[in-house]
Amino acid sequence: MRSSTAFPLNDDIIGHILRFCADFETLQAAIHSISRQVAYNLVGPALPQALRVVRYPYFDNCKPEDDPSAMAAACPEDSNVLEAINFDKQAMLDENARAVEKLEDLYSLMDKDRTSKTSVLTAEESCRFCCAMYRLMLYCNIFYSYDYNMEHGQEYDDEEYRRAIIAQRTAVLSVYSTNELRQMYSALQFLTEIASTLSSLRARRVHSTHGRTAPMMFSTLLGEIWAEGFLDTPFENIWSARKVTAPPSKSLTEGILDSVNNAGDLCSQCDTTGTIYSTTTWCLFPVKYLLKDNLLENPLINRYFEDVVDPRLNSPAALERFIGALFALRTGEFAFWDPADLYCFECFTEFLQNQMWVWMLKHAVRYGWTPPENCPYGWDCEQQTYDEGHANVWNHLCEPVDETLQDVDDAT
Ligand SMILES: [Zn+2]
Ligand SMILES: [Zn+2]
Structure with a gap:
């Protein structure tokens, strides 16, 4: 859901109206009310959660002795502070709102409706998603500075230090209802899902400047969110204190979505059913699965992939184009696979992996490479994964030769 930014009056008229204010107090109140309205237009119904993120008095150097209940109670969501939103906070609000909006689009595409690249969440679903995101953002901002292994941890007895921090984390989460926590938990699973794709990209692109980047506040926190005890232990503490069952760990929709569109679609x-790829979601395919396992571990081919293929996958649109090119190339048993069809993850992976090495072979030959003799085990060869000499001497961008024929060859 998009918030409306249409304002019915132009700036001149608003200026005139403000000049009629009888005193500064009225003017302040008017400005506050306008800035809050603008903030609402920007953020939507999750404004109280978004405002808490920018207004929270982050304890600069969090210490284990900080009072958990004071941390939990600071700047509550329902506080109606008559504080104008200053320029810095406006900028943060703006940046966070853009990030949450992008995440909502992605969430909607992955989990609500894979036919639309902009969010089609209902007003209620959107509000739940955004609230959960801002609450996770706040939590991460508060506890970001903590690290169990940090040098200053030595000042404290380790176990005591750990227990104090877990108490603070549990207290900060405890202000939310069980339903709200379940929404946060689903949102966290969603971030985990994105992070696994991002980290596979990043791992491949250590030397590349083209990598797709997560919104800033999350990219710096990616390592932190899943650190042991960062969120899992406080969540577990609360489920057991409230005597409720923990939500399923793989559900990204529980508590947030009321319904999922096209849920009954089948792989062609x-x-x-399950995760289904269609043209709109090609861009979500995890790049790390493009190469068959053994080819991925062949150093020569891996390097070639990094140098030649990776730079072609530097944005979701580029990945889409590349998959389109693989469809244009389809051969053999895949000749009739239609790009307009729906595919499950397994079938789509099989298709892409089988076209990927064909693409690489054609590309290399076009640029002057003369392949050495084909290894009889082709792309399936184990030896290429541990024997660099073998990997360099034989061509592995080829089909394995039928093993029975191979035996006949060996016998003659
Ligand atoms: Zn399938
Ligand atoms: Zn081989």
Whole structure:
């Protein structure tokens, strides 16, 4: 859901109206009310949560002796502070709202409706998602500075230090209702899902400047969120204190979505449901699965992939184009796979992996490479993964030769 930014009056008229204010107090109140309205237009119904993120008095150097209940109670969401939103906070609010909006689009595409690249969440679903995101953002901002392994941890007895921090984390989460926590938990699973794709990209692109980047506040926190005890232990503490069952760990929708569109769609090849890829979601395919396992571990081919293929996958749109090119190339048993069809993850991976090495072979030959003799085990060869000499001497961008024929060859 998008918030409306249409304002019915132009600036001159607003200026005139403000000049009629009888005193400064009225003017202040008017400005406050206008800035809050603008903030609402920007953020939507999750404004109280968004405002708490920018207004929270982050304890600069969090210490284990900080009072957990004071940390939990600081600047509550329902506080109606008559404080104008200053320029710095406006900028933060703006940046966070853009990030949350992008995440909502991605969430909607992944989990609500894979036919639309902009969010089609209902007003209620959108509000739940955004509130959960801002609450996670606040939590991460508060506890970001903590690290169990940090040098200054030595000042404290380790176990005591750990227990104090877990108490603070549990207290900060405890202000939310069980439903709100379940929404945060689903939002966290969603971030985990994105992070696993991002980290696979980043791992591949250590030397590349083209990598897709997560919104800033999350990219710096990615390592932190899943650190042991950062969120899992406080969540577990609360489930057990409230005697409720923990939400399923793989559910990204529980508590947030009321319904999922096209949930009954089937894979065109194997008739299963689940994650279904169509042209709109090609861009979500995790790049790390483009190469068959053994080819991925062949150093020569891996390097070639990094140098030639990776730079072609530097944005979601580029990945989409590349997959389009693989479809244009389809051969053999895949000749009739239609780009307009729906595919489950397994079938889509099989298709892409089989076109990927064909693409690399054609590309290399076009640029003057003369392949050495084909290894009889082709892309499936184990030896290429541990024997660099073998990997360099034989071509592995080829189909394995039928093993029975191979035996006949060996015998003659
Ligand atoms: Zn399938
Ligand atoms: Zn081989």
